[in-house]
Amino acid sequence: MNKAKNMKLTSFDELLDKQYGxxxxxxxxxxxxxxxxxxxxxxxxxxxxxxxxxxxxxxxKCGTNKSYxxxxxxxxxxxxxxxxQKIVEKGLGGKxxxxxxx
Numbered sequence: 001m002n003k004a005k006n007m008k009l010t011s012f013d014e015l016l017d018k019q020y021g022x023x024x025x026x027x028x029x030x031x032x033x034x035x036x037x038x039x040x041x042x043x044x045x046x047x048x049x050x051x052x053x054x055x056x057x058x059x060x061k062c063g064t065n066k067s068y069x070x071x072x073x074x075x076x077x078x079x080x081x082x083x084x085q086k087i088v089e090k091g092l093g094g095k096x097x098x099x100x101x102x
Contacts (some may be wrong), residue, residue, distance in 0.1 A: 016028065017045075025066070041074060044087060047092045048069075048073075048092065051092060055070055056069075058091045062086040063090070064083070
């Protein structure tokens with residue numbers, strides 16, 4: 001008998017439900033909020049690398065320091081919206097776009 005027929009596939013949402021609880025629970029909300037912060041740092045790092053910039057070069061372009069850029073990329077520091085805008089627009093030459101989901 002084929003083992004694949006006996007295997008039940010689990011979706012990513014089902015795994016999250018099992019590990020962190022259903023959407024709307026505190027544990028799941030904390031996880032998802034942490035992921036968004038992590039994702040933001042990764043997006044900044046990816047854009048910086050695509051433009052061939054070091055953290056120090058990016059910091060100079062947007063008026064901050066290398067340590068701050070490192071902390072943002074590694075999700076160690078909360079970033080103010082105005083500072084995020086400077087990093088994206090002045091430092092990376094991009095456009096910051098925000099959205100709200102209800």
